[in-house]
Amino acid sequence: MRYEGSIYRPPSEAYSLIVQATIGCAHNDCTFCSMFKDKDFRIRKTDDIIDDLHFARKSHRTVGRIFLADGDALILPNDTLLKILSTIETLFPECSRVSAYGSPQDALRKSPDELKELKDAGLEMIYIGAESGSDRVLKNVKKGASAAEITEAIKKIETSGIPASVTFISGLGGKTDWEEHAEASGKMITEAQPSYVGLLTLMVDPIAPISRDIREGSFKLLSPPEVINETIRLLEKTKPERDCIFRSNHASNYLSLKGTLPGDREKMVRQLKAASESAGSLKDERFRML
Numbered sequence: 001m002r003y004e005g006s007i008y009r010p011p012s013e014a015y016s017l018i019v020q021a022t023i024g025c026a027h028n029d030c031t032f033c034s035m036f037k038d039k040d041f042r043i044r045k046t047d048d049i050i051d052d053l054h055f056a057r058k059s060h061r062t063v064g065r066i067f068l069a070d071g072d073a074l075i076l077p078n079d080t081l082l083k084i085l086s087t088i089e090t091l092f093p094e095c096s097r098v099s100a101y102g103s104p105q106d107a108l109r110k111s112p113d114e115l116k117e118l119k120d121a122g123l124e125m126i127y128i129g130a131e132s133g134s135d136r137v138l139k140n141v142k143k144g145a146s147a148a149e150i151t152e153a154i155k156k157i158e159t160s161g162i163p164a165s166v167t168f169i170s171g172l173g174g175k176t177d178w179e180e181h182a183e184a185s186g187k188m189i190t191e192a193q194p195s196y197v198g199l200l201t202l203m204v205d206p207i208a209p210i211s212r213d214i215r216e217g218s219f220k221l222l223s224p225p226e227v228i229n230e231t232i233r234l235l236e237k238t239k240p241e242r243d244c245i246f247r248s249n250h251a252s253n254y255l256s257l258k259g260t261l262p263g264d265r266e267k268m269v270r271q272l273k274a275a276s277e278s279a280g281s282l283k284d285e286r287f288r289m290l
Helices: 046-059 078-091 104-109 112-121 135-140 147-159 174-192 210-216 224-236 265-276
Strands: 017-020 065-069 097-101 123-131 164-170 196-201 244-248 257-261
Touching (some): 017 046, 046 078, 112 123, 112 147, 147 164, 174 224, 196 224, 224 265
Parallel strands (some): 017 065, 123 164
Antiparallel strands (some): 244 257
């Protein structure tokens, strides 16, 4: 495989074949993110992507899942994505799932028919970074999309039949906006009703722009107990009408949680409250590694 630069994928794609459909991220302006700062965005040539798939077929006896990287493979025109998906179906009949990152902007640019085409062609999941349900937090971190736009994008993906796996980041509002961040994020999950929610916890890479705000004092990080309290508030405000698989078991998290909302909400809140009363229950900073 001809990988360019560092390769990133969601935790649940740990055993997937990763194929770069784009290099970098089209937006690449989020202050908390350092993943693609060393790359200039471009869409790879379709023939190069197809060649990589043929190479992988020769190299791997079995491929159960395929993940289309980098930051927003959904930005590709539908005819290109359909060609990639058709090639995957032909070369990897054993593949049970094809997934991709997609920005809110990517999803909003696709028509409902285009998303349905992708679903029918084998795209089984789209990972989308919401980060926060608060417009103020989204603006502060330069997300490039409003809460209403992100909610619409998630709904659009889900309506097409493709499950959306949506990421939020604990601590992203800092000490100033933690309550709004938690409550608005719970409200977004309730309204958008994604199939999956992943809750990460803010980790600061020195090259991420937010690190400058921290050094200058304009952004104050939450302490581990404050992150736990924020998560409790988020869960209390999350009331989807259909099952949503919730995971907060990323390497960045101070406490591992998993359950299905709304059914397991109270159980997870109890876990969080118990952890907040026991100093040794939270992951030490030394072990929060990506």
